[in-house]
Amino acid sequence: MSTILERLEPQVREALEEGHLESLREILAEEHPADISDVLERLEPDQRYEVFQLLDIETQAEVLDRVGQDATRELFVRLPVEEAADLLDELPMDDAVEILTEDVPELKDQLLAAMETEDAAEVQRLMQYPPESAGLLMTEKYVHVGKDLTAAEALQYLQRVDEEVETVSDLYVLDDDNKLIGVFSLRELLRQRPDTRIEEFMETDIVFVLPETDQETVARTVAHYHFMGIPVVDENQIMLGIITVDDVIDVLVEENTEDILRFGAVESDGTDQPYFTIPLFRVLRSRFGWLLLLMVADTLTGTVLRLFDAQLAAVVQLSFYIPLLIGTGGNTGSQTVSTIIRGLAVRDIRFGDIFRVLRRELMGGLLLGIGLSIVAGTRAYIWDGNILLAVTVGFSIVAICTWANVIGALIPMIAHRVGIDAAVVSAPMISTLVDATGLFIYLTIAGLFLAGQMA
Amino acid sequence: MSTILERLEPQVREALEEGHLESLREILAEEHPADISDVLERLEPDQRYEVFQLLDIETQAEVLDRVGQDATRELFVRLPVEEAADLLDELPMDDAVEILTEDVPELKDQLLAAMETEDAAEVQRLMQYPPESAGLLMTEKYVHVGKDLTAAEALQYLQRVDEEVETVSDLYVLDDDNKLIGVFSLRELLRQRPDTRIEEFMETDIVFVLPETDQETVARTVAHYHFMGIPVVDENQIMLGIITVDDVIDVLVEENTEDILRFGAVESDGTDQPYFTIPLFRVLRSRFGWLLLLMVADTLTGTVLRLFDAQLAAVVQLSFYIPLLIGTGGNTGSQTVSTIIRGLAVRDIRFGDIFRVLRRELMGGLLLGIGLSIVAGTRAYIWDGNILLAVTVGFSIVAICTWANVIGALIPMIAHRVGIDAAVVSAPMISTLVDATGLFIYLTIAGLFLAGQMA
Known part of the structure; x- marks a missing residue:
């Protein structure tokens, strides 16, 4: 697939530069619409329009089915209304609906008026269905x-x-x-x-x-x-x-890539825009909101640390383990979230299973925590030679892993229950949640074991 | 789909308990194999085998195509060799290969010997192809x-x-x-x-x-x-x-759920085992390795903190911002990783684009960092009233976000280049990497701005 693109793109660019449009028309007539759309995606808007005009209407329709939102938009704003309407008539009506409602909503009425009456009526029926619903995917043309x-x-x-x-x-x-x-x-x-x-x-x-x-x-x-x-x-x-x-x-394919983005706390805008074609500003806007929210939530960690500043001042080594403990909590929670999201997606897990899930994750977190705490506790003892500090670190890891596992299971299940896609519960969200609570757990346990050394 | 299961499962369980096998046979004859396999998945192994025996061989074959690895295994170890071989003959050969190589490898030779010669030969040809390759998905039966x-x-x-x-x-x-x-x-x-x-x-x-x-x-x-x-x-x-x-x-569907698991740093074993049917011990084993690795990597943060312990002791408030700063770095990095993984998966991004990608993410990280640093710096000034500390926090966020963005782009692209699935670069991995390096950046910047207060 990529090799076809690597051959075809330079061919198209060269023909465009030298103005050999007729031979380009012949070249394109031999290619698959899927490959032509890959090339179009990489051209500048005006060149893209020039090449698009060389295609017959059936190929144009197949190409439109595959190019991203921005490319579709830029082709439609350049096309004469009559040609655009003919093209929409040629498309499966579910694709026509997508273009009219999402890609060029401002041209909708004008284009509908120019379309064949029957197709326009079908489009208008389909447009009544909610976003991402079966109604918008269906075609009325079947046998x-x-x-x-x-x-x-x-x-x-x-x-x-x-x-x-x-x-x-x-x-x-x-x-x-x-x-x-x-x-x-x-x-x-x-x-x-x-x-x-x-x-x-x-x-x-x-x-x-x-x-x-x-x-x-x-x-x-x-x-x-x-x-x-x-x-x-x-x-x-x-x-x-x-x-x-x-x-x-x-x-x-769309849901797959959407889930990956969401799990990384990037707002997916539901379009299939190629990486390089999305204006950087639009990407940053969608990322900034999440980062800011998570950062503001994370300022809670400062409050927790202030609360325990006497202990931290008394036993300086306590602070050396902060990143390790909240990191481990975040990682454990992320693992659980991804397991639960997968289970909900493939329907192995239902909300009614919540107590079974929580019991399982509680037990799992406890066992993982015990395993990790042996390693971390030993390491802490070797490093700082303070047995009570080592015990504090060990117990904290057990408690934090258990807590992270439970939270990591509970939140996506509740999200799913109230009708939110569980995949919006991202790894960063769980990490941030575990940061402040994990610190609180750690410093409380430290207060119990190290009280003597803090006096 | 779930409603069919909710009706059918109690029906099957009741018929089993009361020993009404003949009426159960009639009930099942009316149901779709996909739904029968959902019910089988939820039964105990012996009950599952009892119900499976009530199905005709075509339905058995369709059910086997859909149930998970453990269920398939437990059915095959109970089936007489001759029946098992007949069933394999009935399956598309790509599915037979999957069962023989992955589900019951210890029965492979015995079952191949009992299969029809022609089918056994096809299976043996297909078995030579590498795991997850086209050869293992294909059937030789086409028109x-x-x-x-x-x-x-x-x-x-x-x-x-x-x-x-x-x-x-x-x-x-x-x-x-x-x-x-x-x-x-x-x-x-x-x-x-x-x-x-x-x-x-x-x-x-x-x-x-x-x-x-x-x-x-x-x-x-x-x-x-x-x-x-x-x-x-x-x-x-x-x-x-x-x-x-x-x-x-x-x-x-498999790659989708695998990617979610991997991105959360859970080793996917490539099977489609339902959540509750995987023994807890097996889940923990696959999770523990990753957690331990990440935890050991995160002990680096302790080393960094020890390196700067004089500064930390001199300006106690410095430590209050540690979780916030490394959390924000981890979140920014996770966002970038998910964007790049998506881009690589849908082939918007190739390795040859690496400099364009790095330039874009460098610029993006810088702008995000500037935005976030204004909020965090202002907050720090209001909180601690120390303008130099606020400036330290602000500059650190800019540097950490930029660094996290670059690392978050670079690592999945390199993984992809050397032939590793980019999705193994998980959010937890990036967070852990950013933890120690982010701390180093923060405390170095603190050394520059707060040198006067540390003297």
């Missing part, structure tokens, strides 16, 4: 037949199906009220004798989603059942559309 | 035709294709030496006039992978091109097999 057709008739019908229909892998059986009553695969159809009626072999136990269903749930359902697509129906099982497996894959 | 067939002949041929073939969405055209020379979709085939020869409409510009290709690259390629599957060929373009989209989705 449906009546249950009384024979296999031969269905096959004949398939040969005449509109090119705009994205997939014919699964065929849906609707009754006269458009209620979904069956489904069968093209492959099953091929196996049937020509005069078999669809009703005889269609599957009637149908897995479907509602248009309000969250896109991550849709993706997990399709992954779970190994489907090629999934129907979307309303509460009366009236068929609304289908979601195809390529959109599901896009969702999985 | 291939010669280029001289007509559309009508190809369609007829399709109707007789073996049931074991997983998918017929894409058809592959091979020459007499089994070299891959074309591909077309079933859908395109349906559109052709009956007497059109395949050669006339097949696509000859084929995207393929080699058997050694990493599974994540395979998944990203399929996602990139919106394919339903991808052919695997050797270096002479001889066709070896295909990888289907359901395996690609499994890889994406």
